[in-house]
Amino acid sequence: MGEIHVESEFAPLRTVVLTQSEVAFGETMLHSRDMDFLPDPAPGRFGAGQDFRDADPVGQRAWEKERDAFRAVLERHGVEVLRPRMLTAAEKAAAGGDGYANFFVRDPFFTIGxxxxxxxxxxxxxxxEVLPVRDIMRHRVMPSACTYVAVPMPxxxxxxxxxxxxxxxxxxxDVLVLGKTVFVGMSGLASNAAGAEWLAKLLRPQGYTVEPVRLRPNILHLDCALGLVxxxxxxxxxEALLDGIPEPLRAWDRIAVSLDEAMRLATNGLPISPGIYVADPAFATIGDALGRRGIAVEYVDYRISRSFGGAFRGSTQPLWRA
Structure with missing residues (x-):
């Protein structure tokens, strides 16, 4: 059984959880201004409480094929891929009018060291959304020597x-790991100051520093504005970073993207290692820039996933990067 440890966003990826493709939106969410971060939203294609699988079976199959193609790339590079289970009927019913999701596993849990x-x-x-991951927690995380905790209930x-x-x-x-430095994004759409303060308290005894990063209000997560390659x-x-590039990163080489490109998930690729990066062909200019810097780029068309507000990083959560 592999270890549980994430050293950084780009340390060689060894074990990762790859998401499923399930979602239904509640009435309030479909008409909320909080959805303005989606430039070409898939939610416009189905009604409140309706599972995307039922509303658009062709789109659902294409969405699942995107994730299968991504999985094939990961496994070709020797990455162990784990999958959450599907939501149960009871879990969907318990969601009531709020809707449910099992589509971007990056967010309901994360690994830092x-x-x-x-x-x-x-x-x-x-x-x-964390519930379909609990089997993985039980069988892979619980037997490990790692720490396993949960943020307080909101x-x-x-x-x-x-x-x-x-x-x-x-x-x-919103959580990007760079050794003992952890960046936490805050746009008003997802993580907030209370969450960042809780994380800082949790990690401080182990020598970590948490750096809050304020984002524009139409940027969902920090990984929609910043990617560490x-x-x-x-x-x-x-343009998406209200206070500019965080001080620990200011001397780094940078590949710049526009706000429009960021909202289409241009920064949400995935390093498999420092020399291999997964990107969408929609951002071939970024791939070219990476190639000039000696990085091999694997392309996977991910347009449906991106229409739901996430891409390669959002679809994965590493358990082992070291």
């Missing part, structure tokens, strides 16, 4: 509270 954290998701339809918000409450909220898409190289949308 030898610490596995179950997150606390802001959108109501995603608050049970406060209950009134139905008409557009903020969705005080949290704490902490989502894996290898030591000293990043893909970044500076």
């Amino acid at each position: 030898p610490v596995v954290v179950e997150g606390s998701l802001r959108f109501r339809h995603r608050r049970r 406060e209950v918000a009134a139905d008409d509270d557009a903020s969705l409450g005080a949290g704490p909220f902490l989502e894996g898409g 290898r030591d000293g190289l990043m893909i970044v949308c500076e």
Whole structure:
């Protein structure tokens, strides 16, 4: 059985959880301004409470094929790929009018060094998204020498509270690991200050520093604005970072992307190792820039996944990168 440890965003990937493709949106979410981060949203193609599988069977099959193609690339490079189970009928029913999700495993849990954290998701339809991962926690995380904890349950918000409450909220898409430095994005759509403060308290005794990164309000997660490719190289949308590039990264070489490209998930590729990177062919210019820097690029068409607001990093959560 492999270890549980994530040293950085680009340390060689050995074991990863790859997401499933299940989602249904509640009425409130479909018409919320919180969905404005999607430039060409798939949710417009189906109604409240309707599973995408039922609304668009052809699109569903194509979506699943995207994930299968991505899996094939990972396995070809020797990565062990684990999958969450599917949602049960009881879990879907328990979601009621909020909807449900099992489609971007990056967010409901994350790994920092030898610490596995179950997150606390802001959108109501995603608050049970960790449940399909619990079998993996039981069989892979629990037997390991790692620490396994969960963010406190978020406060209950009134139905008409557009903020969705005080949290704490902490989502894996906002958490980027660089050795003992952890960056946490905060846009108002996902992780918030209460979540970042909780994480800092958790990790401080182990020598970690948590660096909050403020984002524009139409950027869902930090990994939609910043990608760490290898030591000293990043893909970044500076316009999305309200306080500019975080100080520990300011001397790094950078591949710049526009705000429009960032909102289409240009920074959300996935390093398999410091020399291999997975990207969408829609961003071939980024691939070319990586190639000029000696990095091999694997292309997978991921347009349907991107229409739901996530790409390669969002579809995966590493358990072992070292």
